[in-house]
Amino acid sequence: MSSKASPASHDTESPTAHIHTRPWAATLILTGGVLLLALGMALSISFGAADIKLSVVWQAIFNFNPDLTPHQIIWEIRLPRILGGAMVGACFAVAGAIMQGMTRNPLADSGLLGLNAGAGFALAVCFAFFPGMSYMYIILYSFLGAGLGVLLVYGFGAASKSGLTPLRLVLAGAAVSAMLSAFSEGIALYFKVGQDIAFWTAGGVAGTKWSQLEVMFPWILGALIAGLIISRSITLLSLGEDIAIGLGQRTGLIKLVGLIVVLILAGAAVSVVGAVGFVGLIIPHLTRKLVGVDYRWIIPCSAVMGSLLLVFADLAARMINPPYETPIGALVALIGVPFFLYLARKERRSL
């Protein structure tokens, strides 16, 4: 493995030579990760503007008493926020993993589908033309904006005779994203709402409510399950379209399902916390490094690691400069960037 060609080259080596997978590592990540996640969540619940003992956290969750203030704080403010963080992290990571696998592009993440740009555009419109819109509506509109972005990308990407190739998808995504971002930048500059938008996105998972989680959860769960169902096919797609077709895959269908899954996951996540796009980029890379290239392992492990990253980032966001919160996007980058740079240094094969 020492003198390989550059990772981006699709040279004619036998495709199966690369499928190395480490089920043990994956199992370890899944079990250890879930335990660590539980710990992180417990810490995150007990830590905050009002410190609460871990034992009280335990009581509040397993025998809730509405008359106690700490229990109220935990149930109404912290628990939804933390569950929201875990959910959002899993969503971004899985969406990124599926995108990278389907497009065979190591730089792909859900932002590429025009999702983030679409949601940002919806935000700019909301802030410029309907100031003082309620929280729930802003979230709804940014989800619709994300959907609009994906529709445009998919429409333009699939509009030609040769259909939706990975390259076409990636290019259409970049162009649509640039266009929508330009519109939002223009609106933000003209109506001077850029900073309001920045504050909104910097808010992260603060203010997540049970009602939001209830609305999102069934969709996210469904999308995650669908992602797991098509995971084997994504592994084949990641080896190349021709190989997948040769092995009897219905690639068109798989891509469509994959896109819908990505839309639901990333759209829900973006509408809650804004574009913390980096999660979807790093976590799949890291996961591939650890568990190999089989997406049946990559997808669940990405979900766990994405949750971990966001839960701990959110915890850090509240610890660094209390009572102020540091923007979570900045923290994810702070944790993620050095890590990602280290990975990039070791990078040989991209996917």
Place this chain on the structure above:
Amino acid sequence: MESSTLVQTERKKKTKSTMVLIVLGALIIAAFIVSMNTGFTKLSPLEVIRTLFGGGTPKQDLILFEFRLPRIVISVLVGAGLALSGCILQGVSRNPLADPGILGINAGAGLVVMLFVSFFPTTTAAPIFLLPILALIGATFAAFLIYVLSYKKGEGLLPTRMLLTGIGVAAGISSAMIVLTLRLSPEKYQFVATWMAGSIWGSNWKFVTALLPFLLVLVPLVLYKARVLNVLNLGDQTASGLGAPVERERLILLAAAVGLAGSCVSVSGGISFVGLIGPHLARRLVGPKHQFLLPASALIGSLLVLVADTLGRVILQPSEIPAGILVAIIGAPYFLFLLSRTK
């Protein structure tokens, strides 16, 4: 028999590509003339021509020579430089998403500009010559950082690794900027946001003279390297097999790309989309041969930025729309149209 038809199709392609270049050149000249005539003060085409040849009133002289002309020249240079930079990056890395923005160059430049604006109380009389210098320092620093982080002894500089590193560095810088953004006063924020959106605010001959040496050295160098880019495009192993000193050539080309992007961004702010889209549009028009691809990219880049900047001055008079925003709004739909048409 076959070889002769091959020669013929090759010749046809050459003629077509040459035609494309000529048409692009003509369009730029047309845009140039239109741009000279548009703006806050109306000048008729005749007046413009008369003024160009030295027969205008002092006021017309001032408007043309001191305000419009340098701005037009800057637009043309910046567009060409950024598109060339993107073309090199895409060619060297063989990744269609490579553009100068990915190298963290815009982010690096933006961060330094933002730091400066945050800590110095001057926004109204922004030190006009300090900013580009600072931006260039930031851009160079980001590029250097990426180089150090992605270079490995024995393997050299693998393009994919470099792109990944670039994304990482850019993300890190951007997040630092988010934190800074929240602390800025609204006026300062507006200034930085406008700069980041990419506006040709350096409408001054001094900027032209500052930018020109970079381009005069780098553009011919890059054009001269067209064949090398063709070979690199075949993949490292093939290129080595054909006897190209892959590592060295790649370094030279990457350095050229960084130099082009850094110098342009320092004058124009973050117009990165040109670098992404210019080469792609060119590829659809003249094919993958870099002998034609490079000049076509440069011309398309110039045309895009010139048209965008001209429109940006006119649409919402008296306020201006940053050229970077309009480049995306004009360029993206056309790009998508081409994308859905071609195989």
